[in-house]
Amino acid sequence: MTAPSDIEDLIGLMARLPGLGPRSARRAVLTLLKKRGPLMAPLAQAMAHVALTARDCATCGNIGTSDLCPICADPKRQTGEICVVADVADLWAMERAGVFRGRYHVLGGTLSALDGTGPDELRIPALVARVRDEATAEVILALNATVDGQTTAHYIADALEPTGVRITSLAQGVPVGGELDYLDDGTIGAALRARRQV
Amino acid sequence: MTAPSDIEDLIGLMARLPGLGPRSARRAVLTLLKKRGPLMAPLAQAMAHVALTARDCATCGNIGTSDLCPICADPKRQTGEICVVADVADLWAMERAGVFRGRYHVLGGTLSALDGTGPDELRIPALVARVRDEATAEVILALNATVDGQTTAHYIADALEPTGVRITSLAQGVPVGGELDYLDDGTIGAALRARRQV
Ligand SMILES: [Zn+2]
Ligand SMILES: [Zn+2]
Numbered sequence: 001m002t003a004p005s006d007i008e009d010l011i012g013l014m015a016r017l018p019g020l021g022p023r024s025a026r027r028a029v030l031t032l033l034k035k036r037g038p039l040m041a042p043l044a045q046a047m048a049h050v051a052l053t054a055r056d057c058a059t060c061g062n063i064g065t066s067d068l069c070p071i072c073a074d075p076k077r078q079t080g081e082i083c084v085v086a087d088v089a090d091l092w093a094m095e096r097a098g099v100f101r102g103r104y105h106v107l108g109g110t111l112s113a114l115d116g117t118g119p120d121e122l123r124i125p126a127l128v129a130r131v132r133d134e135a136t137a138e139v140i141l142a143l144n145a146t147v148d149g150q151t152t153a154h155y156i157a158d159a160l161e162p163t164g165v166r167i168t169s170l171a172q173g174v175p176v177g178g179e180l181d182y183l184d185d186g187t188i189g190a191a192l193r194a195r196r197q198v
Numbered sequence: 199m200t201a202p203s204d205i206e207d208l209i210g211l212m213a214r215l216p217g218l219g220p221r222s223a224r225r226a227v228l229t230l231l232k233k234r235g236p237l238m239a240p241l242a243q244a245m246a247h248v249a250l251t252a253r254d255c256a257t258c259g260n261i262g263t264s265d266l267c268p269i270c271a272d273p274k275r276q277t278g279e280i281c282v283v284a285d286v287a288d289l290w291a292m293e294r295a296g297v298f299r300g301r302y303h304v305l306g307g308t309l310s311a312l313d314g315t316g317p318d319e320l321r322i323p324a325l326v327a328r329v330r331d332e333a334t335a336e337v338i339l340a341l342n343a344t345v346d347g348q349t350t351a352h353y354i355a356d357a358l359e360p361t362g363v364r365i366t367s368l369a370q371g372v373p374v375g376g377e378l379d380y381l382d383d384g385t386i387g388a389a390l391r392a393r394r395q396v
Contacts, residue, residue, distance in 0.1 A: 003290060004263050010248050013241040017226040024217040030287050031216050032245070033252055033261050040249040043211040047242035050208050051234050063231050065202050089228050092201060 007033070059130070061106030061123055063088050071095075071103060078102040080137040084127065084156060086110045086144065094142060102140075105130065110148040111155055122152070124159055131163045141169040145190075205231070257328070259304030259321050261286050269293075269301060276300045278335035282325065282354060284308045284342065292340060300338075303328065308346040309353055320350070322357055329361045339367040343388075 003011070007029065015025035032040040050065070057069035064070055071077055081102030085091045091104050107122045109115075119125070131139060139160060143149035157167050172190035174183065183191075201209070205227065213223035230238040254260070255267035262268055269275055279300030283289050289302050305320040307313075317323070329337060337358060341347035355365050370388035372381065381389075 003261070004268055006244070006248050006251065006263055007261070010241075010244045013237065013244055016237055018229050019222040019226060020217065026290065027287065028215040028217060030285075030290075033248070033286070036249050036252060039211065039214055040245060043208075044242055044245035044249050046204070046208045046211055047230070047238060048246060050204050050231070051238040051242050053204065054231055054234060063201070063205070065204055070202050087228075088231070089225065092224065092228075 003029075057106075060104045061088075061108060061126075062091055062104055076101075079134060081140065082127070082131065082134075082136055082138075083140045083142050085142050086149065086152070090142060090144075100140075107152070110143065110146075110152040112148050119155060119159070124156060127156065128159050128163065131160060131165050136163075136165050138166040138168060141167065143169070145172055201227075255304075258302045259286075259306060259324075260289055260302055274299075277332060279338065280325070280329065280332075280334055280336075281338045281340050283340050284347065284350070288340060288342075298338075303337075305350070308341065308344075308350040310346050317353060317357070322354060325354065326357050326361065329358055329363050334361075334363050336364040336366060339365065341367070343370055 011022070011025050011029045014020055014028055015022045017025070020028060032043070053065040054063055055065070055067070056062070057064050057072055058067050059072045060069060062069040062071060064073075066073070078101050081100075082105050083094060083100055083102055084105045084107060085094065086107050086109055088106055091106055094100050094104070105123070105127050107124065107127075109117050109122055111117055111119065111122065127139075130136070139156075141153045141156060143153045153169055160167055171194060172187070173194055174180065174187065174191045178187075180188065209220070209223050209227045212218055212226055213220045215223070218226060230241070248263070251263040252261055253263070253265070255262050255270055256265050257270045258267060260267035260269060262271075264271070276299050279298075280303050281292060281298055281300055282303045282305065283292065284305050284307055286304055289304055292298050292302075303321070303325045305322065305325075307315050307320055309315055309317065309320065325337075328334070337354075339351045339354060341351045351367055358365055369392060370385070371392055372378065372385065372389045376385075378386065
């Protein structure tokens with residue numbers, strides 16, 4: 001044995017988190033054991049609380065702690081624009097950027113022939129219904145610039161076509177601070193095709 | 199805002215774990231949020247349980263879930279040999295190696311002029327008392343081959359000298375599988391000085 005079995009169980013659960021292998025899970029648990037009062041007890045409590053209260057927003061699929069997520073419940077957010085993201089992580093990234101004032105629709109993934117992920121698993125029907133029901137002026141597709149992301153974007157554009165809603169997607173190009181020398185050919189190509197007059 | 203404040207609080211606490219920055223803490227919490235039933239709830243429960251039950255072993259300083267740690271409580275462990283380690287992590291590493299059948303003494307750090315860590319913070323007086331009280335044949339110093347580790351080893355050897363106990367330390371040399379080409383000069387020098395006849 002190394003640690004008592006309760007502690008080994010805890011290490012095993014921690015090791016299932018992304019970015020923590022067995023070795024770093026062990027190190028994280030040791031830190032917790034040394035800071036039982038100031039860190040471990042509050043962390044356990046915060047985690048239990050969120051595990052109990054977190055739920056998927058009935059409207060947009062974002063994670064919140066009530067039936068409507070904070071964004072859908074915020075009367076100051078514009079209702080006419082829906083930003084479609086694959087994942088809650090992407091929603092958080094958009095929010096960190098602080099440039100979008102509308103609402104979201106979280107797909108819960110992207111279409112993937114490999115993983116067998118089809119449209120029905122992705123809340124795409126819910127998006128179409130929402131665009132019909134709400135007075136939606138524009139749907140902004142904020143999906144990864146990957147094959148699956150772009151396949152999903154095309155699928156959604158087709159599905160939304162009958163609604164007549166305006167559909168846009170994030171621009172592709174040179175990232176801010178990006179050096180051409182380090183960019184892949186695809187990005188440079190996309191940036192050239194989307195070039196703007198200065 | 200990005201996530202609801204409860205979730206942001208959880209991310210903030212997770213980010214205080216070693217190996218998890220703000221970004222990976224966010225990713226870990228998202229994984230937890232997606233696996234609330236199978237992972238987040240059990241992890242919160244395991245953590246709360248360990249936070250409540252874990253305590254430092256009264257004899258050796260190892261972390262266990264009762265007054266005596268599993269090693270001190272195990273009658274099959276030899277009592278005549280005490281292996282001195284700086285930290286519980288080192289104890290776990292020794293136990294994983296599975297080569298030591300005696301008991302431990304966890305210092306809780308190493309002497310450090312920089313951090314202002316002196317002998318009294320390190321359970322060194324407790325070690326001396328223990329060597330006097332228990333029938334101790336040998337004290338094995340398993341400390342890091344760093345300046346602080348070796349300073350601590352020398353200090354302990356001096357403190358234990360009056361007891362007459364046999365004091366040894368882990369051998370320094372080429373690690374198993376180690377390639378000379380990649381070893382630092384200090385290790386090669388130590389290995390040469392400790393060379394053995396074949
Ligand atoms: Zn919502
Ligand atoms: Zn013990």
